[in-house]
Amino acid sequence: MSVTPSAPFFKRVTPGGWAAVAWGAGIAFTALLRIRVPGQEGPDVLPGFVILRWDGLAMLAVGTLLTLRAGALLARRPTAALNYLLVASVVASTPLGVTAIPVAQYLAVDVALYAIAAARPRREAWRALLLALGLLVVYVAVRLLAGWSAGTTAALAVALIALVAWLLGRSEGQAREFAERSRTQAAEQAVTRERLRIAREMHDSVAHSIGIVALQAGAARRVIATQPEAARQALTEIETASRETLAGLRRMIGALRTADTETEPEGRGESHPDARSEAELRGLPEMPGLAALDRLAALTGNAGVRVAVRRVGDPGPLPPDIDLSAFRIVQESVTNVVRHSGADSCTVTVDHRDPASLTVTVEDRGPVTGHARASAGPGSGYGLTGMRERVAVLHGEFGAGPRPGGGFRVTARLPLPTGATSR
Numbered sequence: 001m002s003v004t005p006s007a008p009f010f011k012r013v014t015p016g017g018w019a020a021v022a023w024g025a026g027i028a029f030t031a032l033l034r035i036r037v038p039g040q041e042g043p044d045v046l047p048g049f050v051i052l053r054w055d056g057l058a059m060l061a062v063g064t065l066l067t068l069r070a071g072a073l074l075a076r077r078p079t080a081a082l083n084y085l086l087v088a089s090v091v092a093s094t095p096l097g098v099t100a101i102p103v104a105q106y107l108a109v110d111v112a113l114y115a116i117a118a119a120r121p122r123r124e125a126w127r128a129l130l131l132a133l134g135l136l137v138v139y140v141a142v143r144l145l146a147g148w149s150a151g152t153t154a155a156l157a158v159a160l161i162a163l164v165a166w167l168l169g170r171s172e173g174q175a176r177e178f179a180e181r182s183r184t185q186a187a188e189q190a191v192t193r194e195r196l197r198i199a200r201e202m203h204d205s206v207a208h209s210i211g212i213v214a215l216q217a218g219a220a221r222r223v224i225a226t227q228p229e230a231a232r233q234a235l236t237e238i239e240t241a242s243r244e245t246l247a248g249l250r251r252m253i254g255a256l257r258t259a260d261t262e263t264e265p266e267g268r269g270e271s272h273p274d275a276r277s278e279a280e281l282r283g284l285p286e287m288p289g290l291a292a293l294d295r296l297a298a299l300t301g302n303a304g305v306r307v308a309v310r311r312v313g314d315p316g317p318l319p320p321d322i323d324l325s326a327f328r329i330v331q332e333s334v335t336n337v338v339r340h341s342g343a344d345s346c347t348v349t350v351d352h353r354d355p356a357s358l359t360v361t362v363e364d365r366g367p368v369t370g371h372a373r374a375s376a377g378p379g380s381g382y383g384l385t386g387m388r389e390r391v392a393v394l395h396g397e398f399g400a401g402p403r404p405g406g407g408f409r410v411t412a413r414l415p416l417p418t419g420a421t422s423r
Contacts, residue, residue: 023088119173140155215304241299290315290323296334315352
């Protein structure tokens with residue numbers, strides 16, 4: 001039974017609720033300043049005569065009602081809510097007999113500025129800051145024009161606190177935007193990496209089989225009139241390789257269409273009627289490793305290119321990613337030999353002697369007279385690029401180029417992680 005944890009208390013309170021709390025705290029602080037508390041000879045601020053009358057109390061009540069209305073609107077209509085709070089601060093400051101709007105009467109406005117700056121677009125946030133600071137300027141200007149005393153220094157202090165609240169809100173909003181962009185970018189990079197991985201897997205698995213099909217088709221075409229049995233054997237190999245390729249493509253498409261194979265409903269575990277036949281015709285395991293090299297050599301040998309597998313050192317268990325990558329590099333290299341080299345044989349060397357790394361080498365001796373290539377034109381270059389990417393992901397070393405005595409050689413050294421060994 002899974003239980004969704006509840007949000008922390010401070011997250012459950014809405015910005016409008018915090019604005020109401022700030023208003024109540026400001027009213028309480030204003031009252032404490034105007035009464036004698038224990039330890040003082042008298043109040044810090046003498047209460048004005050207006051606040052003690054019914055009209056002064058009525059103004060405080062109106063300011064409170066405006067604040068509550070603003071709290072209800074802050075999440076949906078933040079600009080309107082800020083306007084209510086600004087009017088409430090002026091209304092509540094009037095009966096206090098002060099020369100500038102006090103900090104306590106501006107606390108709710110500060111909360112609204114923080115909320116707007118953190119959650120609303122930049123233009124709206126700037127407009128809210130200008131409204132809040134503009135009201136302070138207008139309040140002081142009106143008193144000066146009327147010939148009354150104005151608390152310019154106190155107004156500057158209130159403006160500074162409002163600016164700090166707004167900056168804190170913008171900082172949180174920008175941090176939230178950055179985190180969202182980072183999550184989006186990470187998701188896009190993950191999709192790109194997955195697409196590249198799928199492209200490499202399709203190229204490695206499909207290109208090898210298609211190369212064998214092309215080679216066998218060419219052989220069948222040449223001997224179909226003189227050696228029907230050999231042609232029949234070649235056609236059988238073509239059918240087998242085609243079915244293997246089709247099964248691999250179906251598995252890959254099935255993996256792409258399935259979000260999570262572990263969450264399949266009960267009753268889905270039984271195999272499709274065609275699943276056993278596809279598994280039986282499959283020449284290589286779904287996630288092959290170096291243990292499947294002999295099977296790869298047999299399949300390639302049936303296509304007319306002999307593959308000699310040499311293992312140097314004592315083989316041992318390898319990390320799955322290194323085992324799969326090493327096999328794919330060998331498979332792609334052998335496919336290139338079949339399709340492009342014109343050679344009738346190649347050698348695969350797997351070197352386990354270095355406990356810190358695994359080295360695989362695939363080389364051929366060049367074209368042989370009378371042996372046709374599966375692909376007459378030059379390769380696309382994607383095979384070498386894919387191998388180089390695989391090795392780079394594992395922080396290894398990759399080399400590919402002509403051999404001194406003719407032919408081509410591909411070498412990949414894959415470092416083993418700490419604690420792993422190929423022995």
